[in-house]
Amino acid sequence: MTRISIDVDGLTHGALPIPTASRIGPFLATGGIRGVDPATHALPDDPQAQADLMFDNLRLVLEAAGAAPGDVLKLTVWLCDGSLRPIVNPGWLRLFPDPASRPARHVLIQALPGAMAIQCEALAVVAGAVG
Template sequence: MSSARRSINVDGFNHGAQPIPAASRVGGLVATGGIYGLDPDTGKLPDDVAAQARLMFWQLQRVLAAAGAGMGDIARMTIYAKVPEARAAVNAEWLKAFPDPESRPARHTLTYEHLPANMLVQCDAIAMVTDNG
């Protein structure tokens, strides 16, 4: 039985031992799993929230590109923040990623203290693309 769903994975990003892809694409819909600021050079999370936010957006761009999408295709993002300082760090990267106030995705930011280990911020996104990728 074949499925229209395709798992999306990228080198330098993973969910550890969990059997979860970075994202899934069904037709033009792309939904990510939790995207976080994993440094592909070290395989670890930096301790700094600003560095984690920067890497999180960078990893998100990579995952979307592997699915045939881009930042301009995002309709909604959810941000999970472990510490209050995460909001300012995310906002700085948000403005870089979405500089046009007339073209930004919807966003919801949640305080979530149960992120694992030293993970201070994580996101997920839903994007829609029109190609047949």
């Protein structure tokens, strides 16, 4: 099977040679997905706005890889502060509304660069060819 790099406008790593995600056959792994506005590259000051954008950006990455939220097997979320745990659930519930069909989730507390409050990475199993 051939590995395919997945890039999404506005979510790249700049000049670094790192794709936004990578797919081999049905397996999709993302890199870190931030709560940045892909149109302006701005990182909002508000942690909730970052979380909402992060989930929007996750959807963009999934779509670019030929995947959908239902293909996500596990989501790992990093927060800069444990008190921010509540900012995760609104986007989580929007992307994964069915309580009988949600991915596993793990939240870790860790220092993040600059003003970043949250980021995630996903592992998905996808049927079909890359779109």
